[in-house]
Amino acid sequence: MTPERLEISRPDDWHLHLRDGDALTSVVAHTARRFARAIVMPNLKPPVTTVAQAEDYRRRILAALPADTSFQPLMTLYLTEDTLVEEIARAKESDSVFAVKYYPAGATTNSQSGVRELSRVYPVLEAMERHDVPLLLHGEVTDPDIDIFDRERVFIERHLMPLRERFSGLRLVLEHITTADAVEFVSQAPANLAATITAHHLLLNRNAIFEGGINPHHYCLPILKRERHRIALVKAATSGSGHFFLGTDSAPHVRSAKEASCGCAGIYTAHAAIELYAEAFEQAGRLDRLEAFASFHGPDFYRLPRNEDRITLERKAWTVPDDYPLAGSTCKPLRAGESVAWSLLETAAS
Ligand code: DOR
Ligand code: ZN
Numbered sequence: 436m437t438p439e440r441l442e443i444s445r446p447d448d449w450h451l452h453l454r455d456g457d458a459l460t461s462v463v464a465h466t467a468r469r470f471a472r473a474i475v476m477p478n479l480k481p482p483v484t485t486v487a488q489a490e491d492y493r494r495r496i497l498a499a500l501p502a503d504t505s506f507q508p509l510m511t512l513y514l515t516e517d518t519l520v521e522e523i524a525r526a527k528e529s530d531s532v533f534a535v536k537y538y539p540a541g542a543t544t545n546s547q548s549g550v551r552e553l554s555r556v557y558p559v560l561e562a563m564e565r566h567d568v569p570l571l572l573h574g575e576v577t578d579p580d581i582d583i584f585d586r587e588r589v590f591i592e593r594h595l596m597p598l599r600e601r602f603s604g605l606r607l608v609l610e611h612i613t614t615a616d617a618v619e620f621v622s623q624a625p626a627n628l629a630a631t632i633t634a635h636h637l638l639l640n641r642n643a644i645f646e647g648g649i650n651p652h653h654y655c656l657p658i659l660k661r662e663r664h665r666i667a668l669v670k671a672a673t674s675g676s677g678h679f680f681l682g683t684d685s686a687p688h689v690r691s692a693k694e695a696s697c698g699c700a701g702i703y704t705a706h707a708a709i710e711l712y713a714e715a716f717e718q719a720g721r722l723d724r725l726e727a728f729a730s731f732h733g734p735d736f737y738r739l740p741r742n743e744d745r746i747t748l749e750r751k752a753w754t755v756p757d758d759y760p761l762a763g764s765t766c767k768p769l770r771a772g773e774s775v776a777w778s779l780l781e782t783a784a785s
Contacts, residue, residue, distance in 0.1 A: 437717055439750045440780075445742040446709055446729035448473040450571070450610050450631045450682030452701070453496060453508070455479050457762035460499045462687050465705035465759075467506035469779060471742040474571070474682070475508045477536055478545040482513035486525040486532055493531050509533040509737075511571065515548050516555045523562035533737060534569040534608070535559075539590075541577045543656040543700055544686070549573075553594060560602050569606040569737070574617070575657055584641075587657050588616040595620070599628065608736070611636065611684045613657040615667035621678050622671065629736045631682025632672045634711035635702045635769060640665045651693045652767050655686065656700040672728055673721035680732035683708045689764040703768045706759060710777040711769070713748050717776070747780040 448466060451473040453459050466473055475496065477483035483492050489510040496508045512518070512526060512535045526532040537556075538549030550556055563570055575586035576593060595609065609617055609630040621630045633655075641659040644650055653659065671679045685708060686701030693699060704711060709729060716725040734741045752774045758765035 437722065437750060441713065441722060441725070441748045441750075441777075442745050443726035443748070444730040445471045445744050445746050446681060447471055447733050447742065448683050448685075448705075448708065449608070449680055449733045449737075450474055450476065450633075450684050451705070452476045452478070452684070452686040454687060454762075455492070455495065458687060459496065461759070461761045461766075462685075462703075462705055463496060463499050463506075464501050464504075466685070466708070467500055467504040469705075469709045469746070470506065471744070472507045472509050472739075474534060475510055477511045477513035478538065478543075480545055482515070482545065482548050483511070484513050484515055484518060484548075485522055486512070486529050489532050490529070511536045513538070513548065514550060514556060514559065514570075516550055516552070518556065518559050520558050520562045523559060523566055523568055526568055527566040532568075533739075534571050535563060536571045536573070538573045539575065539577045542573050542575050546573070553598070557601075560598075560605060564602050564605040567604075567606065569608060571608045571610050573656075574609045574612070583658055584660060587612070587614050591616055591620050599624070606736070611657060611682060612668065612671075613660045614664045618667045618671040622674075622676060624678070626677065626736075629678050629680065629732070630671075631684075632668055632679055633682065633684045633702075634704050634708060634715060635659070635684075636665065637669055637672060637715035638665075638711060651695075651698040652769070652771070653702065654693075654698060654700055655684070655702045658700075669715060669719050673716055673719045673724045675724050675727060677727075677732045677735060679728060680736065681712060681729045682733075687761055687766045689761050690758070690767055691764065693767065703759070703766050706768045707755060707770065707775045709746070710748065710775050710779060713777040714775065748777045749780050750776065751778045752776050753778050 538546035685705035
């Protein structure tokens with residue numbers, strides 16, 4: 436039987452887009468209400484490539500937070516072919532940078548400055564291995580000859596396997612995995628390879644992009660996959676394996692950027708993030724495993740303390756608004772105008 440309430444240690448979001456400026460101010464409270472910490476993606480325009488820039492961005496995030504929160508942004512650097520080896524030592528020394536993000540150039544939103552040829556960043560990866568700084572991977576190839584639904588699988592074969600061979604001591608997170616292939620590869624790997632899984636990839640398959648017409652609000656990258664892959668992701672997330680943990684990839688875009696002749700990739704889920712994961716775990720009959728996935732495996736991998744305060748979820752449906760404000764415009768969230776089965780009970784901040 437499903438419990439009416441579920442109390443768990445406060446979770447963290449290990450993959451989040453907070454944007455900057457007015458957009459940052461619009462969205463950050465949703466995350467801060469639910470999570471103690473979040474790994475913040477560096478794909479701003481221009482990208483966050485140095486520790487000094489990451490520290491400035493962190494200050495802007497802290498300034499945009501509501502007063503009653505102890506939320507901590509964990510910063511990342513955007514890896515480019517110009518990243519200096521010395522920057523990795525600086526990252527290791529800093530209290531604010533926790534990982535480096537690899538975008539294949541052209542793979543997704545603001546990835547133009549990403550890496551074209553992996554071998555060009557080998558010296559930086561060596562420094563990361565030496566300093567034990569984790570590398571976060573957007574794991575898709577960008578070769579236009581590869582079918583969009585195969586980009587993750589081909590990335591694993593062409594890039595991830597050789598990378599593991601060459602840098603076996605480097606801690607890696609394969610971000611927002613979407614395929615049974617990724618699940619299998621990560622499950623069998625040593626503990627220094629992990630993966631994050633989004634709520635939307637647990638709840639939706641690729642039919643959601645085309646239900647009743649084309650729905651740009653269900654377009655994200657990596658793109659939603661077929662049902663057998665969704666089932667594999669649910670199995671991984673609810674398996675209890677420390678290889679898998681929560682990362683929403685919540686990625687706000689204003690409506691006009693999504694509802695366009697060439698719309699941006701990204702699904703906004705920060706408004707209901709842990710509630711949506713609770714739905715997915717409930718559907719799998721594994722609510723008892725939500726806490727480990729959401730609150731334990733991430734800090735264990737990043738070698739950070741687990742959170743001490745707790746949140747309570749209630750099995751009470753609520754209707755998601757049609758829109759949230761976003762930088763003078765609006766953003767259509769996941770489940771807009773529809774219900775989410777779980778609610779977050781207000782609790783005092785830690
Ligand atoms: O769907 C996505 N949106 N995938 C990404 O990798 C980037 C993100 C964004 O920044 O909008
Ligand atoms: Zn992302």
